[in-house]
Amino acid sequence: MAEDEHEDQKEYRWETGYEKTWEAIKDDEDGLLDGAIAEIIQKAKRQRLAQKAKQNRLGMMRHLFIVLDCSESMSVPDLKPTRLRCTVKLLEVFIEEFFDQNPISQLGIIALKAKRAEKVTDLTGTSRVHLKALESLANVSLTSEPSLQNGLDLALKTLKVVPPHASREIVVIIGSLTTCDPVDINLTIDELKKEGIRCSVISLSAEIRVARYLTQQTMGTFGAVLDDAHFRDQLMSQVDPPPAAKTQHNSLIRMGFPHTKSEVEGKDAPLSMCMCHIENLEEPSELSTTGHHCPQCNSKYCELPVECQSCGLTLVSAPHLARSYHHLFPVPNFEELPFESMPASAGSSDQDRDGGIRDCYACAKALGPVADKSVFKCSFCKQFFCTDCDIFIHETLHACVGCNTIPGVDGLVYQQTTKPGEDDAHPGSSKQRVQFGI
Amino acid sequence: MDADQTTSKEAEASIDLLVIVLDTNPSQHIVRQNPQNLTQILEAVIAFGNAHLMQKAQNKLAVLSCSHHATNFLYPQPRRPVELRQVDGQYEAFSLVEKTVKQQLGSILMNAPRLSSPCESLLAGSMSMALCYISRLQRNVPPGVKMHSRILVLTGSNECASQYMTYMNVFFTAQKLDIVIDTCALDKTLSLLQQGCDITSGQFLKVTQLDGLLQYLLWVFLPAPQMRNKLVLPPPPKVDYRASCFCHRELIDIGYVCSVCLSVFCKYSPICTTCHTIFKSPGPLPVKGKKKKKTDKQM
Numbered sequence: 001m002a003e004d005e006h007e008d009q010k011e012y013r014w015e016t017g018y019e020k021t022w023e024a025i026k027d028d029e030d031g032l033l034d035g036a037i038a039e040i041i042q043k044a045k046r047q048r049l050a051q052k053a054k055q056n057r058l059g060m061m062r063h064l065f066i067v068l069d070c071s072e073s074m075s076v077p078d079l080k081p082t083r084l085r086c087t088v089k090l091l092e093v094f095i096e097e098f099f100d101q102n103p104i105s106q107l108g109i110i111a112l113k114a115k116r117a118e119k120v121t122d123l124t125g126t127s128r129v130h131l132k133a134l135e136s137l138a139n140v141s142l143t144s145e146p147s148l149q150n151g152l153d154l155a156l157k158t159l160k161v162v163p164p165h166a167s168r169e170i171v172v173i174i175g176s177l178t179t180c181d182p183v184d185i186n187l188t189i190d191e192l193k194k195e196g197i198r199c200s201v202i203s204l205s206a207e208i209r210v211a212r213y214l215t216q217q218t219m220g221t222f223g224a225v226l227d228d229a230h231f232r233d234q235l236m237s238q239v240d241p242p243p244a245a246k247t248q249h250n251s252l253i254r255m256g257f258p259h260t261k262s263e264v265e266g267k268d269a270p271l272s273m274c275m276c277h278i279e280n281l282e283e284p285s286e287l288s289t290t291g292h293h294c295p296q297c298n299s300k301y302c303e304l305p306v307e308c309q310s311c312g313l314t315l316v317s318a319p320h321l322a323r324s325y326h327h328l329f330p331v332p333n334f335e336e337l338p339f340e341s342m343p344a345s346a347g348s349s350d351q352d353r354d355g356g357i358r359d360c361y362a363c364a365k366a367l368g369p370v371a372d373k374s375v376f377k378c379s380f381c382k383q384f385f386c387t388d389c390d391i392f393i394h395e396t397l398h399a400c401v402g403c404n405t406i407p408g409v410d411g412l413v414y415q416q417t418t419k420p421g422e423d424d425a426h427p428g429s430s431k432q433r434v435q436f437g438i
Numbered sequence: 439m440d441a442d443q444t445t446s447k448e449a450e451a452s453i454d455l456l457v458i459v460l461d462t463n464p465s466q467h468i469v470r471q472n473p474q475n476l477t478q479i480l481e482a483v484i485a486f487g488n489a490h491l492m493q494k495a496q497n498k499l500a501v502l503s504c505s506h507h508a509t510n511f512l513y514p515q516p517r518r519p520v521e522l523r524q525v526d527g528q529y530e531a532f533s534l535v536e537k538t539v540k541q542q543l544g545s546i547l548m549n550a551p552r553l554s555s556p557c558e559s560l561l562a563g564s565m566s567m568a569l570c571y572i573s574r575l576q577r578n579v580p581p582g583v584k585m586h587s588r589i590l591v592l593t594g595s596n597e598c599a600s601q602y603m604t605y606m607n608v609f610f611t612a613q614k615l616d617i618v619i620d621t622c623a624l625d626k627t628l629s630l631l632q633q634g635c636d637i638t639s640g641q642f643l644k645v646t647q648l649d650g651l652l653q654y655l656l657w658v659f660l661p662a663p664q665m666r667n668k669l670v671l672p673p674p675p676k677v678d679y680r681a682s683c684f685c686h687r688e689l690i691d692i693g694y695v696c697s698v699c700l701s702v703f704c705k706y707s708p709i710c711t712t713c714h715t716i717f718k719s720p721g722p723l724p725v726k727g728k729k730k731k732k733t734d735k736q737m
Contacts, residue, residue: 058698060697060698060699060700061697100614104700165697166697244698250696250697250698250710250716250717251697251717252694252695252696252703252706252707252710252717253694253695253697254693254694254695255692255693255694255695255702256691257679257680257681257690257691257692257693258691259678259679259680259691295691296692313692316695317679317680317681318679318680318681318682318702319606319609319610319633319637319679321681321695321700321702322602322603322606323606323610324700325603325606325700326603326607328699328700329603357517362566362567362570362571363567363573364511364571365574366516366517388573388574388577389570389574392569392570392573396573396614397569397570397608397611398607398611399562399563399566399603399604399607399608401563401566401567401570403563404560404562404563404566404601404604405504405508405509405563405564405566405567406507406508406560406563407506407507407557407560
């Protein structure tokens with residue numbers, strides 16, 4: 001309990017962030033504010049990057065339930081146009097991003113309607129199903145109170161049977177300040193804790209004690225949103241895979257890598273139907289020669305990744321796996337340096353370059369002392385980058401441009417990150433890079 | 439008249455950016471065979487770049503060279519304007535491209551360290567630099583204007599598995615930003631870049647006759663990706679997306695994937711060689727009496 005209070009006191013430190021903000025803005029010699037404003041923008045951009053903690057072992061195969069409040073309190077228009085509509089819009093983005101970053105994960109949605117919990121979509125690996133369900137959710141009638149416990153229980157029931165090597169998570173988005181539960185919610189929380197299911201809560205109104213307690217017990221995160229931009233940030237932070245839970249069993253999973261059959265014995269492949277649409281009456285499956293065939297039972301699918309319906313084998317393609325490697329081998333953070341410390345000839349092999357001109361190594365942007373107060377240096381390849389490239393490299397590209405264009409540096413990076421004892425997940429990475437064959 | 443105006447306005451409101459990544463590594467097979475080939479490739483690329491600029495006044499071009507020691511921008515070079523005089527009535531912008539590219543490449547090749555043994559071109563890195571450049575221009579596009587970007591890779595090198603991760607990161611970034619990656623292979627079929635073209639819905643072409651390079655470029659790579667489905671282009675190659683196992687580097691149909699690091703193995707093993715995770719449940723392992731005892735001891 002004492003720990004609790006200690007943390008709570010820390011909580012209000014955010015208020016100091018608003019102290020004397022006017023002092024931060026100073027005009028330069030010409031009386032312009034551009035420089036100061038550019039600096040503030042740069043700092044805000046960097047903040048999110050720095051917050052990303054370094055993780056060793058991640059729960060890459062995620063099974064996540066989104067528990068969405070659909071009670072009366074979701075009709076409050078403090079998030080525009082209403083809480084529910086704003087949430088649905090953001091969830092659409094979230095789901096796309098989630099499957100983009102976690103290619104072999106599954107997701108399901110549970111709605112809390114009038115003290116009941118209703119499973120809107122089951123755990124599946126395709127975004128299309130969820131997006132369709134979300135569309136219909138945007139128009140449900142919002143009445144009565146939600147029941148947090150019922151929602152958690154329903155998610156728990158499904159997640160219990162998920163194979164133990166997967167990371168199991170619940171993200172609750174709740175607008176109500178109250179919950180109407182059948183029995184003591186602590187029983188459910190204990191059960192979740194025992195099962196090692198990570199619960200995170202995003203509250204759209206204010207901090208709720210029981211929700212915070214839930215997240216503390218299950219190693220999740222708690223957030224109360226300030227506005228829609230803050231909400232978006234909170235939601236997007238759930239996209240990155242969490243550190244692997246202690247209870248998680250590590251195992252090797254059998255997977256199939258289907259190949260497209262274009263020719264059978266010298267002839268064109270015969271027309272066939274795909275298994276994914278065969279029972280779907282709205283979009284019946286079409287006869288075609290293309291598709292991915294399960295290497296075990298030969299049934300055909302038009303999309304990957306998918307779990308084979310007839311033999312249960314998980315079917316993926318190699319790039320799907322590669323898509324998530326960047327979580328495991330992130331680009332080390334760049335060093336922030338003042339503009340003046342950047343040598344004039346950096347980023348270019350030209351000798352006849354006049355003194356004061358400096359370029360960003362990656363995008364060849366001319367850097368100036370006003371717009372770019374600070375530059376970023378990769379500690380391995382010693383190249384300098386502008387703020388935008390720094391963010392682009394770390395958030396989107398996941399590969400340092402300098403280290404990958406200058407021969408010799410490349411191997412160095414991965415050797416240096418593997419200092420013994422520093423992190424466990426990396427020792428094989430340089431080897432792994434070599435081992436990736438095609 | 440009205441319809442004309444709207445279409446022309448639409449055309450004005452979109453910019454086509456073409457970034458050419460040119461492999462200038464002297465250890466390429468075709469260059470070693472005949473150094474003249476590089477000159478010929480360069481001429482073709484310049485003519486092709488100019489053809490792209492000619493299509494629309496708003497079109498933009500950038501050329502990067504990927505050499506054995508570094509990647510450099512050949513064009514544009516806003517810092518070092520080339521002296522220009524109109525030659526033979528050629529449009530200045532075109533001769534600017536030609537002069538800048540040739541001058542830059544000349545100075546890069548002169549300053550390059552001598553090559554003792556053949557080495558690989560770091561194409562994936564050059565492509566990542568091209569992406570940074572594109573994303574910078576994308577940020578600075580005025581509101582209401584659309585920019586379609588694509589990257590054309592011209593190379594005669596072999597690809598190397600050590601760049602696999604960078605390649606994949608580049609492909610997925612390009613896919614996210616709607617950037618099309620086209621590849622013109624001058625010597626060998628490149629399966630990694632083939633995957634990249636497939637992921638970003640670009641064109642892959644292996645040139646069989648170097649003499650007709652410009653012809654190939656104008657035919658396959660000049661039309662914008664939006665209008666390519668209306669043209670008769672070479673059919674997409676069959677891309678092999680199977681994974682290769684980390685233990686024997688063989689293509690496999692069914693394999694085992696580590697749940698922590700997603701390494702691929704062709705056989706079940708009790709410990710992951712990549713991340714040193716010990717696997718707890720020997721589920722699919724066909725356990726016989728003796729074997730089971732062994733694994734128990736290890737744990």
